[in-house]
Amino acid sequence: MAAETIAIEVCYASEGAQFLRALQVPLGITLEQAIVLSGVLQEVPGLDLSKLETGIYAKKKPLDTILRAHDRIELYRPLIADPKNARRRRKTAAAA
Template sequence: MAEIRVEVCYALPERQFLKALRLPEGSTLRQAVEQSNLLREVPQLNLESAHVGIYGKLKTLDTVVRDHDRIEIYRPLIADPKEARRRRAGKKMRVA
């Protein structure tokens, strides 16, 4: 059976997890994450509730991955990016 190459990545504030894998063609996103050992290295990560994607586009765990896909596991946002941008813009206007 043909093999594909993918990367699994997950970023924490203090470190980054990045693992290159070779998987059988037809593997799913879930299988890639499980094969990467990410769940052993970050035991507090709940894959069932985490948002996952490929190159910044949200996908489901049963998505079949393709050669050279970059699989990303996303952490929840602490602050709303739009609100943070408004606060920064407000500070700049007060300083000027």
């Protein structure tokens, strides 16, 4: 009897790299295991999973989260600028 699998996606984007991979993974796999299995850590130089936030469909999730069918795992980069400060600067520039 074959082990049951589910379909998931793993995605990451930066200025220099874009990664999107659809996978069939065993039922009961964790978010961290799926990231490693996807190959993103090897294909995108410099990625350090211990320093990245992770989530499923834009909701932050810990690495030990058990995946469900059709989950899209996302790796989030640190913010370069605070979005609130950026909006304030744009508003100030538009008023001037």
